[in-house]
Amino acid sequence: GAGVSQSPRYKVAKRGQDVALRCDPISGHVSLFWYQQALGQGPEFLTYFQNEAQLDKSGLPSDRFFAERPEGSVSTLKIQRTQQEDSAVYLCASTIKTDTQYFGPGTRLTVL
Amino acid sequence: GESVGLHLPTLSVQEGDNSIINCAYSNSASDYFIWYKQESGKGPQFIIDIRSNMDKRQGQRVTVLLNKTVKHLSLQIAATQPGDSAVYFCAATSASNYQLIWGAGTKLIIKP
Numbered sequence: 001g002a003g004v005s006q007s008p009r010y011k012v013a014k015r016g017q018d019v020a021l022r023c024d025p026i027s028g029h030v031s032l033f034w035y036q037q038a039l040g041q042g043p044e045f046l047t048y049f050q051n052e053a054q055l056d057k058s059g060l061p062s063d064r065f066f067a068e069r070p071e072g073s074v075s076t077l078k079i080q081r082t083q084q085e086d087s088a089v090y091l092c093a094s095t096i097k098t099d100t101q102y103f104g105p106g107t108r109l110t111v112l
Numbered sequence: 113g114e115s116v117g118l119h120l121p122t123l124s125v126q127e128g129d130n131s132i133i134n135c136a137y138s139n140s141a142s143d144y145f146i147w148y149k150q151e152s153g154k155g156p157q158f159i160i161d162i163r164s165n166m167d168k169r170q171g172q173r174v175t176v177l178l179n180k181t182v183k184h185l186s187l188q189i190a191a192t193q194p195g196d197s198a199v200y201f202c203a204a205t206s207a208s209n210y211q212l213i214w215g216a217g218t219k220l221i222i223k224p
Contacts, residue, residue, distance in 0.1 A: 004155070006155075031210070040199075040216070040217065041216055041217070042201050042203070042214030042215055042216055043156070043214055044214075048210060091155050091156070093155075100158055101158075101212065102158060103148075103157070104155050105155045106154070
């Protein structure tokens with residue numbers, strides 16, 4: 001595609017609900033990153049895939065966060081039993097290898 | 113630890129004037145630097161990058177300067193326009209580490 005797309009753009013969840021956020025990277029991009037961004041802050045690294053392999057998940061804040069990229073293209077970030085502190089914008093970025101990262105529009109998650 | 117910091121959280125510039133946004137980094141191993149522009153409700157958009165073997169790089173109306181001696185880089189925007197209003201982030205990484213280290217962001221406000 002022309003760029004990285006993410007869905008949904010906005011998600012409101014009640015505390016305790018599970019959510020799934022989708023990322024469609026640029027076609028042919030090997031690497032995919034997930035970030036969490038709080039208001040007024042830079043993105044915070046969550047996890048990194050190279051093709052279908054999750055090479056780094058050190059940024060995931062708790063075991064309630066899980067990401068997958070089973071076929072090396074689309075990726076899903078899942079948050080189980082959402083908490084209010086999970087409210088943030090979740091950004092996905094892709095790159096050919098580890099060069100310039102191109103970002104999607106993000107998903108704004110609000111947990112009530 | 114590693115950090116990339118911005119000197120000013122908000123910068124107000126008269127339309128038509130030049131804007132200069134500064135950034136300092138702490139890791140001397142950083143060798144690749146990127147400036148991103150983030151408009152409200154959007155993901156970070158790549159503006160320009162520079163590698164450590166260069167001191168200056170120019171794009172369309174933008175110039176990035178890198179001073180490795182003092183670990184400082186700047187983004188210069190010529191003839192600032194209303195569409196330049198956004199938060200600007202610098203990010204740094206190295207060839208051995210795919211992770212981007214982000215600054216907190218500088219909000220650029222254009223005065224008519």
